[in-house]
Amino acid sequence: MGFLDRDKDYQSQAQATIQAEIQSSSLPNPMANGQHNLKVRYTVSLPHLTNPQESRLTCHETAEETTYVSTHISSRIHSLFSQLKLTAANSSTLGAHGNEGLALSIEVATQTFDSYLDCDHRSYGGVCGLYDVRPLSLLVPLQCIAALPKLTTLVLPWGWELPMTYPSPSTPVREHYTRPWEGPLRDTRHEFGNAICEQEKLLSGRRIPASLKNAMLHFWKKQQIPLEDQSVARPDLIHPAERDPFSVGLCRLAMQLERLDLCAMVTEELFPATREAENQQWSSMQRLRIEFHPLRSDGMWYFVGPRGEDPLHSEISEDDREGGFHISETKDYPRERDIPADQEIDEEFDEYPNGDSELDELTDMFRTEPHRERIEPLLERFAAAVACMPRLKDAEMFAYVWWAPSESRGEEYACDAPYEQDSVHKWGVRYLAGRDSDGEATTPVVQWEIGDWRPSTGVMELFEKLGSQEFLAFEFTEGRPWPTTDDAMRARLF
Template sequence: MASQHILATPPSKDAILNTLLEDIRHYNARLPRLYVGLRECTLDAEMPLLLNPPGAPLACREPPAEFEAVHAHFSAQVHAFFNALHDLEDMAAKKPSEELDLIRPDDGLWLAIRIVNQSFDIYPDCLHRTFHTRCLTVQNANSLPLLNRVTQLRVFPAPDYASEPGMNFAHMRPVSPRVPLELAVRLPYLRELDCPWLWERLPVAFSSHALRRFARVWEGPWRDARAEFGRCVRDIMPLLPSSLTKARLWFWKPNPYGDDTDQAAQMPDLVSVLPPSSSSKFEDMDPVSLGLRALGSRLEELDIRALITPDLFRSCTDNTAVHSLLWPRMQHLKVEFHPCAPDGKWYFSGPRGEDPHATGFAITRKEHYPPGQEDVDDTHNLWSREEDEYTGDDDICLARQPDMFRTLPVAGRINPLLLAFALSLQRQNMPSLQDAELFTWLTWRPSEERAREYEGSNDAPPSVDNETVLFRWGVRYDAPKGDGETEVTWQVGEHWRPGAEIMSVFGDLVGEKKMEWKPFEFVREREQDPVNFI
């Protein structure tokens, strides 16, 4: 890692092990002694400090060699952590019987890997260095030692409490969504996989057009990361531990007060692959939906937050046969879908049917991978002008121009998703199911121009003084408990109803009289579970 711009201390397995042993000694010495042995163990995966001396400043964009050095350092930390835990497990197995346990016998080890943000000795003036696109992976993950005492794995970005909710991706190094799966393969007795944010993010409608360029979500790498997840699931399915029963896979992290999105802008098609690209081997189906469907066949509990298509719930076809969806162990299923599908088509329109850009745009190598066709000098000059002309009270990075107006379901797009979900709930598909829900959160935060169009109208959700309004939209299925009855609860609005075929399938499941229709609950802040906060 020889570079004048990188300062990093190579990770030490022995140092990590000594820290773990010291923690165990302190823990086991406490009185009264309710438990003995280590349970939670966390790796704070820190990035090398990047040096930005005035005489030799960092390049505006991160060079590949510099990223590879950061990448190698991250991988080395994970390897050192796993090797230290392997030594700890060996010590725990060989300790004399009269000594206190080093690892909690019943719970095992709860392993967490927390990805720390990138830092600099002197932060660069250019904001290209603030937003990262290249994904970190664990190099040679198949050479990691097997850890037999780990029962839980959590992988997540370290929270940045200094950032506003809409800027918590600043200085964040994204990790490939395949990493948690590759680590899970090295944990033969893993019971739970927890990923509260898999680093997916959506475009933010900054008021500053220069900031939109700096913080651009590059569509090519975005599509590639989703394909990488799908390929990884397909490759590691035979290797996943049979003990794994519970997973939370949240791909994006919403702003609890409403995302700052321009829903009138065209979204990318993250599913299709254009020639001369190599075949995606997903047959124009969404790789994330396919990967999640495969994982569901192994789990008892699955909590999803993702851009999905009906492929998540549908039967799959290979060259020889059609395979029905079969999730024999599934008991609790929770799916939060984004209002936009991964192919760039929105599941919802405006209250009056507004649906600009009905399809997503095609991703090309020339335009949608960094640096694309951006003129860096032009971006810098634009940023300087915008800073000089800005008159707002808040920091310019916090100024947004969202246009969030999609609150009415588009029947031709939402009904296939609802139907696939309904069919998947049939007993032959999920014989152990206790409850399942499919939902999204919708936001009314229109642009100034659109707000004027709806002024005085009852078409839009109720809003006082143009405040942001959020509400939950979806359906929940509850299997009978004891002498209880099966129930389906809809929360889709007073004036909208699913298609007849969907109602027929749910009617076969529960009967029409067992359906409840709940009104919307309009709120300023969406629900958050403090346990899940990162």
């Protein structure tokens, strides 16, 4: 086995981490009006991956190795929670922090390698800067919070999703070396949604605490520069299910929340249906912000090109349902063993690391116009959900759309390009309940940032029932603003 554990005494290390944090937080925080705030930051290490001359690693990680890493991570998290439980039982230790509670931050370290390890099958993220990041199952954060019965706030800065693969000109990089595999992505999304809907069954007899009221859940990695090819086929992450388990699970979770900041690839099933009973609505919600990915969970897109370009929109699956390609058990999962073709692929990459010079420029982000039949069900369910939130103060739903076409597409538009090259803007709608300076209720407002496009009459009527309508101009930027946790704080989501 090519792993080296560098923290064999992890139980003592977890205890030492907690004690150090207790000591460092013993002094009053001047920003907290003299209150004591206990914050525990814990980093889960990963075993070091070795590749000795006398026992070279295979190109592909085996199931045995993956199991080893999973067990390693689980043991460290279990140890942390055990030490927290022991610390909590010591009333004298936590006496100064009892009212404010505990802020627990868990980070997973990156995968470390021997410096001479040279195999692109052994990288994980598939994007520059993320090669050493091991994606975890989305069950991990759910299992963690189910063990915290008094949890009030959950922050997930990145749920390890990369909906679009990196547009490399090299065929080995795109199709053979490690990348965000479609099969595991679908599986973990299904596991996440199903675990929320069947908590005791799938969370080892535990439940998500009813005390959880605030959540910031950012599942996919947002790029600040255009790096995607929106013309390539994407998988159907719903099939074989009839409904998107991921969206349905998030809908169920939001029923108990008061504040939600969500960044996810979803369908309209994210929102409760109007026919659902009152106890199935988001009646406790006060502040809501949703950034949806332009790509849907079923492999279709919410947006098309300015001239209606929608590559792959007519892709027909085996069950006659329009959507993305069905995930293959052989092609869309990482292999566990080497095959003879691996050597040929490596030789091709060594000879042509940048691919065929005749390939078009691979970044091709052109989907800027809403596809009415796909976007309106999402808008309709959003409006209906907002109407059932009596305590709501602010709700926003939006996507960022780019104009960064490929070289050939840019030449087709020439002087008729609708936007400046590499420009990005927000497309969406926002509801403001309305309060004057004295806190008195005023007329609610619905603000649109949708350009010249307008929803159909039936959808528009739903929003008109919510308040007066305002149509705002797009705000263009060169590159996407970097989202931070501070953004959520400033938006008073937490």
